[in-house]
Amino acid sequence: MQVQSTAVPLPALPYRPTSAYDEMCLPDGSLRPHWQTFGRALGQMGTTDLDARRDTVQRLLRDHGVTYNVYGDATGFTRPWSLDLLPLIIGAADFKKVSEGLVQRARLFNLMLADIYGPQRLLKEGWIPPAVLHANPSFIRAVQGVVPPGDNFLLLTGCDLVRLPGGSWSVLADRTQSPSGKGYSLENRIIMTNVFPDEFKASKVQRLASFYDMERETLRSLAPSRRGTPSVVMMTPGPYNETYFEHAFKARYLGFPLVEGADLTVRDRRVHLKTLEGLRRVDVIARRVDEAFCDPLELNADTWLGVPGLVEAWRSGNVALGNGLGTGAVETPALFPFLPGICRHLMGEELKLPCAPTWWCGQQREMEMVLASPERWVLKPAFAVGARDPIFLAELDSQKRSEAIARVRAEPQAWVAQEVLTLSTTPTLVNGTLQPRSMVWRSFTLAAKDRYHVMPGGLSRVSAEAGRFVVTMQNGGISKDTWVIAEGQVDQKTLLSNQTLVIRPERPPSGVPSRVADHLFWLGRYAERLEQTGRVLRTIWNRLSGEGSEVQGQEMTGCARLLAAMKLVPPEVVQSPDNRPLLTHLRSLLHDPKCEGSVRELLGRLRYNAASARDRLSDDTWRLFNRIERDVQISRKGLAVSDALGMLDTLILDLAAFSGMQLENMTRGHGWRFLEIGRRLERSMIVLTLAGGAAKICEQDDSAVLGPLLEICDSSMTYRRLHFAKPRLLPVMDLLISNESNPRSVAYQIEALCEETLHLPVDPMSSFAGREKALANGLKETLRGLNLESFAAHERDAFKALPVFCERLFAATEMLSESFTEHYFSHAVRQPR
């Protein structure tokens, strides 16, 4: 490959494109017209400025928690999204031409789907070889005969476009099943406008907001019948999906509840959302679950991601799906050779946007031609696109090549061959320098009802290595924002015109899904448990530092016994005169994710529940959770006491910030209520455990445990102000159990629970109505029955009586918690916490 020597006029940033078509530069090295504004700005920036902006991109991605989950990735649950600092810029004329082709393609696919699942004239008349359908696992036979509402199978299509050496665009792949990437485009755009606010304005870039508005309106318009405001939900496979981030982000942006299969139920062939108030009709589902997994009754039976009966509900015309089921049947390069003919036949037009030259090996002559000169071709699986990487036959040794050829001969219909294309390059920031990288642009087209409209932008991706033409996010590709230059005036509508920083108010037509309430409830419980665990650990680690006085040693033993009461360390560790086993346990409790009840383990649970209710939590809350994750990273080796204390201090402050946000920023809907109830229940239960445990310990020696107990319960100051004396059991218990004005006391939690149970949602169909209110009032009665005064003369009696009382109240509290689960959450099937 010949390297040109002409440098681009970017004084501070040399850039040398290869001989391939370059998006930014003309062959003579000068900037293409539509890059001039941005290129000039870039030229003046210099390395330091670019570095600073790149850091901002990194920080925003981290703060926004943008991730792409990779299945089977050993490094963990999620991987940060990678976004290049430089956008891909597309000129106005270029975009206009491509748009016409994309709209035509989307229309064509809709017509083809209606025929494939209907009269199949295209097959009977020979426009599509039957095997292209019959051998394709995405051809879903259960869809045969379905006429979707409005005769409309698609809502959105995606299309991977590449530019050929001559400058024209060509289609590399279609995405019609459930195209992903639009949420990421949105996030990329928000970050880029933060990083290049002036350059963005000056470049006259087309805004994306109207496109999303149109998508929202189109989804609503798909509703099968007019019954007031249509109820739309976005259905996701859940937080383990690779693109879950984008599902949550988009659901929140469009303002539709994000639901999982278990949130929905089919009754009388109609889809309903299980909410706290009972079942609510659903009219439209924005589907992000792969079609094969949507209904265990009629489709793939081995999964719980779907809704039993969904296909029948859709078939009956009672719910609209965007995209519909079976749409993946046209998402295959095996159709490429036939599209020009089909287009002429169905639309009477020439196909405007050519496909990458492709041969389907299911045709005998084509296969023989391909196998006669294999080095010319890239082999790709014809179906289940994306499942396997393309095979560049020229790169294989002769044995591997014969193996590949044998696979084609064994199953010819499952393969296509494409010529190796030289993709265009675009400048990408690599280690502080601009490098040309091969580029693929994923565009999105709204393809429903009478709306056919191309998103002025999209998700561009470049290869991670130079000279590679495989560009996927799984393989470590880098994404780019895509700027389409406006012709004339820019539509001024911005993406975040009504961005809210806090949880969105619950929308009355949809209600709070029971599963989401369940996750919020456990989010409250784990946040509280984590805070209390942090406090107990801090109290004991505090006793490990300092001068090692006798009092300190006794108090450390007292703390250790409290830990044992909380079942965080085994009792034998406390009794041992050697404190090394205890230290080992204390270390595990800080950093070992496999140690039950440890900071790391609880954080994992907190994170899982937060992720599952992500569309209910504000951006700030997310930033905070991301921060907590970073703050608790400490090295395992040589863990110093000061490190542990520093980490615990930060953790407790972070969690205080979370409860502050909950208190100050969250709308008081049912979502908030269940978070609050979870927190109050957990606090009450932990204080009861600690108080009961402390009373037992006091029987032997009361000097060593009450001080730490007050510290754990954040009540030392209050106690000192009230009593000016060394802590004694009964006054401490009064403060921690009975004192209603102490926000850490059991009485305070129970009061709050009584208040919240007054406002619980009521499902008129349920026989549980009012049960939680009665149980909460029962707790209050039990607590009133505790007369600490009566022990004043015989303090020793309290050592025996208090643990029993605490256990009883604990059990009653647990029963209240279970009642919530049974009453409000249990119809959500899976509960992997």
Added chain:
Amino acid sequence: MRYFITHRTTCNYDSSVTVCHYIARLMPRSLPSQVCPWHEITIHPKPSERAVREDYFGNAVLYFELEGAHQKMEVVSSSLVEIEATKAPVPESTPPWESVRDACRGYKLTPASAAGEFTFASRLIPTGQVYADYAAPSFTPGRPILSCIIDLNHRVNRDFVFDPKATDAATPVEKVFAQRRGVCQDFAQVMLACIRSMSLPARYVSGYLETVPPPGKARLVGADASHAWVSVWCGDQFGWIDADPTNNSLPSTRHITVAWGRDFSDVSPLRGVTLGAGVQRLTVAVDVTPDLDG
């Protein structure tokens, strides 16, 4: 022949179930040699919703929902079926198997290329060299297709042991093929894997067998339950011809066809999803009685 058929499925749950969804393929098909003048499905408890349609393969499907707490469900399908004896073609008169195979690869949808749909691997039926190798001795060059099928049918019947304890409904073909034992479903699926690995179309047929044999005839294996066999495309002139590897026979009047598809997952007599249910105990009883008055 006229048969009166009852197919009773009882589902017992360990804990009470409130909502469940089912699809049933229990209605015998209408064919040139088979008619079903009367058919009825009764369900207890009474479904809140029932809907009948025809699926992709032309089988009748009943969709139903049950709502309200119950611990037991019963589905009874009753049918009256009349079957006319058909004469199987003379095997030597059928076309060479290679020509049948090649005719299925057409680029236009014709009866032959439509049959071609059943040459591909499906959810439960793999294809591959091991199956082709096993099938090869039956498919000598130029041999008439029906002779090949009769031979393969015979070999599967001979090489595989009928053993209800060896497999369950979910045992994969690979395992059956390795252990050489199974029940009618397994025999049929092995046969399909072999025929499809030769790039020939074959489909899975579910139905019933006559329970009580006529005087002087042997009782067929697989009666008292749903039965399964295969159907093979034998070219435009002869169309689909059935073969029952479990009984080493070409079905005539003692096999009642209910449904067909690519494999069991397309024709499962009763498929349901119950949420929140404990262990289910499923019992199936099939009774096929010749209607002697008819």
